[in-house]
Amino acid sequence: DHVQELKTCLNSLFSKTSYDNYEVLIIENNSTEPETFAYYEALQREHERVRIIRWEKAFHYAAMHNRAVMEAKGEYLLFLNNDVEIRNAGWMEEMLSHCQREEVGAVGAKLYYPDGTIQHAGVVIGFGGVAGHLFAGTGGDQEGYMAALVSVRQVSAVTAACMMTKKTLYRQVNGMDESFQVAYNDVDYCLKLRAMEKEIVFTPYARLTHFESKSRGLEDTPQKKKRLMREAKHFAAKWPDILKNGDPFFNQNLFEIVPEYRNMKYDETFWDRWSEQG
Secondary structure (H helix, E strand, O other): OOHHHHHHHHHHHHHHOOOOOOOEEEEEOOOOOHHHHHHHHHHHHHOOOEEEEEOOOOOOHHHHHHHHHHHOOOOEEEEEOOOEEEOOOOHHHHHHHHHOOOOEEEEEEEEEOOOOEEEEOOEEEOEOOOEEEOOOOOEOOOOOHHHHHHOOEEEOEOOOOEEEEEHHHHHHOOOOOOOOOOOOHHHHHHHHHHHOOOEEEEEEEEEEEEOOOOOOOOOOOHHHHHHHHHHHHHHHHHOHHHHHHOOOOOOOOHHHHOHHHOOOEOOOOHHHHHHHOO
C-alpha cells in the first residue's frame, strides 16, 4: 500500500530524471487497499516500462529483491525505496558513470531527510553498533569532515534505499544474503563486493529525499527488536575482522576526538549496551 509515497517517488522519477533508458519493477507485497491496485493499472496503461512483481510471502527485503533481479532486463540494477523523492535531474547518469567502471561494485547516493539535513552519505562499519550513517542529521549545506559530504569517495557500504550495482556482480556473489530479512542485507552485499576487491562509491551528485522507514516502520516492537538483534549478531559473526580492526575508510581516532562519537564504536560491550537501551 502507501500509494501516496509510491506516487511521489515515481512522479519524481518520471518527471525529473534526464536519463531515459530504464525499466521500473515494482515489488507488490500483500497490499490490500483498492486504490493501490487501481494505481498499478493506471501506471501500466501510461508507462510501458512499468511491471509489477508480486511477492505474497511476508516482507523479506533480501528475498524480495533477489526475486526481482531475476526479472530485470537491464545490465545494471538500481535498488530504490518507495519512500524516496528525486531531487536532481542527472542523478541516474551520475550513478551509472561510476557503476560502469570495471573496478566499481556499487554506488550510493546522497540522501536527505525531509527537513534538508543529511540522512545518508555512506555507511561506516562499526559506527553506532554494527553499521551506521556517519553524517546523519548534519546540515544539508555542510561540506563535512575533509569535505566528505561534497566529494565522490570510497566507503565500505551504502544503503540500498538508493544503490546501483552490476547485475553480473549481483549474480556472482549470489545476491543479497537471505539470512538478513530486513537489516544489514545491503551492507553485507557491499562487503561481499569489497571482498572481491571492488570499490563501493558514494556520490554527492545523486541527490534524493528519503522519508526513512515511512512504509515499513521503525524497529519499535519487541518482535522487531529481537529480529534486529539476531541479524546484527549474524552480521558480527560473518564480518568479525572489519569490526575488530575498524572501517578502513573511517579514521578510528575520531571516536576519541569527537565527543558525540565516543559511545558509538563497536566493541565487546556493544551487546550489553544494546540490551540496556532496550
